[in-house]
Amino acid sequence: VLMTCPPPDPYLVEQLEKRFTLFKFHSIPDKAHFLNSNKASIRAVVGNASAGADAQLIHQLPNLEIVSSFSVGLDKIDLAKCRERGIRVTNTPDVLTDDVADLAIGLMLAVLRRLCQSDRYVRSGQWKRGDFKLTTKFTGKSVGIIGLGRIGLAIAKRAEAFSCPISYHTRTEKSDVKYKYYPSVVELAANCQILVVACALTEETRHIINREVINALGPKGVLINIGRGPHVDEPELVSALVEGRLGGAGLDVFQDEPNVPEELFGLENVVLLPHVGSGTMETRKEMADLVVGNLEAHFLNKPLLTPVL
Ligand code: 8YV
16 A cells, blocks of 8 residues: 555554555655555555645556545546546545534634634733724624535535525535525625635636635635635735735635745734644544545455545
């Protein structure tokens, strides 16, 4: 098994090492030499949101049978190549939905109620010296969601409990939901106060948040991104926040993680998190069990637990 990402979780590594010969690609200095000597023996790849299996790697692994991703997102896997070669692909859906949706609501509250700023205010001793400025109410704000899959729906359900009117954008309207549908992202942004990115990253959704969408959301609007960094045209987002054309942002993901635009560091209307949507002990264990369970099922010729391909 070749792990292409930096080891994301000690439990996952331990479980893989119990069952397989695990190569940690990230810490191998001469990757080309390693691949030359070991390519024939590698039958599985384990990746995550930071590294998966791209066309070049797949091409170099003639006996690759399965890619088991420690993520629900599949954007780091060349699915077309896998399909072409008959390589199986699995991910970790469902088990992380609650955590990611919880975090989206947390970001909304953190940005509107200035939770992080307030914490800094107390810790720095400023409370003793002056007044804290009033913040913005969250209950009842209109929430627009891009992508109404498992995570989008879980966010909608939570936001409903805060009396937020919900609207959404997806490629095609859903017949089984009561939320208002907008066929255009710009229209959705113009008609909500908090816009959440909760769709998969594909060629179609790359930069779905562009200058026009940001301007439509406007100086009172808040952007929440728990999807992927490249969903957003990041330089456009940074300039809108710096110029006050956008009200605020809660971001768990960035274009070039772990690099975050430093222009954002001084802004109090922005909350920045290090891609921790699924980062609870409970969920990461369930994700690891799925990664390992899928590999075991594959090598025992049993049905995969969470197949994508
Ligand atoms: C993780 C994620 O950050 O599931 C996804 O798509 O982005 C995350 O759950 C990551 O893959 C864990 O290492």
